[in-house]
Amino acid sequence: MAALLKEESRITAKGQTTVPKSVRQALGVDYGGRIAFFIDDQHRVYVERAKDEASDPVIDRFLAFLAEDMGKHPGTSVAALPSNLRDRMAALVGDMDIDLDASIDGDVAL
Numbered sequence: 001m002a003a004l005l006k007e008e009s010r011i012t013a014k015g016q017t018t019v020p021k022s023v024r025q026a027l028g029v030d031y032g033g034r035i036a037f038f039i040d041d042q043h044r045v046y047v048e049r050a051k052d053e054a055s056d057p058v059i060d061r062f063l064a065f066l067a068e069d070m071g072k073h074p075g076t077s078v079a080a081l082p083s084n085l086r087d088r089m090a091a092l093v094g095d096m097d098i099d100l101d102a103s104i105d106g107d108v109a110l
Helices: 021-027 057-072 083-093
Strands: 035-039 045-049
Touching: 021 045
Parallel strands: none
Antiparallel strands: 035 045
16 A cells, blocks of 8 residues: 555654654544554554544434523523532442542443
């Protein structure tokens, strides 16, 4: 396979690299964009623009409904939690210390 473009990039001690501008342009991605890496059985690496996650039509309609409702009723569509619900939620979690950036052990199913 003839290469249309060859670019090099250095890998940092943290395993990070910069995707060269010409590669980002060829993939059609920019800041915040996502790319996917594929490795074949001969250890060749391919990079593609990541496919957008398939949207769920039910969730899409629900979010559209919420957006429309919030637009029609800007002063009342979003409200603070009632204090009794907030207190109940606090009692359920107690003094749990949660690190949202920590890795998850074991399998994760959605």
